[in-house]
Amino acid sequence: TVERTFSIIKPDATKRNLTGAINAVIEKSGLRIIGQKRVQLSEGQAEGFYAIHKERPFFRDLVTFMISGPVVVQVLEGDNAVAKYRDVMGATNPANAAPGTIRKEFAESIEANSVHGSDSQENAAREIEFFFTDQEIVG
Ligand code: CMP
Numbered sequence: 001t002v003e004r005t006f007s008i009i010k011p012d013a014t015k016r017n018l019t020g021a022i023n024a025v026i027e028k029s030g031l032r033i034i035g036q037k038r039v040q041l042s043e044g045q046a047e048g049f050y051a052i053h054k055e056r057p058f059f060r061d062l063v064t065f066m067i068s069g070p071v072v073v074q075v076l077e078g079d080n081a082v083a084k085y086r087d088v089m090g091a092t093n094p095a096n097a098a099p100g101t102i103r104k105e106f107a108e109s110i111e112a113n114s115v116h117g118s119d120s121q122e123n124a125a126r127e128i129e130f131f132f133t134d135q136e137i138v139g
Contacts, residue, residue, distance in 0.1 A: 003081040005118045006127035011069035012112035025102050029088045035075035035137040041067050073131045085117040
């Protein structure tokens, strides 16, 4: 079934000029980029987006990292998009990511791990709504 998921190309990747290289991996997988914009997150936006991780020890560092430079927020569409994009990204920690995945090829560390992807359809809907209006998504 055709689904949507939400993606972020993180500051470590935009700084290293990897937006196009990462999008090439996404598109090669068959996922379609149906919404995309480059934005500078505010501290409040980053805190709100990652509110589920508020009590985690890495929360403050994560927020600082996510506002350290531009990010590219994206809506991806395709068959089983949530699970498929998680496969395409690879494990959260690039040290554990499989060859050919975005994180194995490009990520620097468990924090500077180049991309975010939704972990469920419910979170995908919530995360897409956080950043995009209906008019900004063209399937
Ligand atoms: P992401 O999928 O965006 O969700 C939460 C982020 O926290 C994660 O990717 C990592 O970039 C970051 N992070 C930093 N340290 C850790 C950690 N120890 N465990 C999980 N995520 C971490």
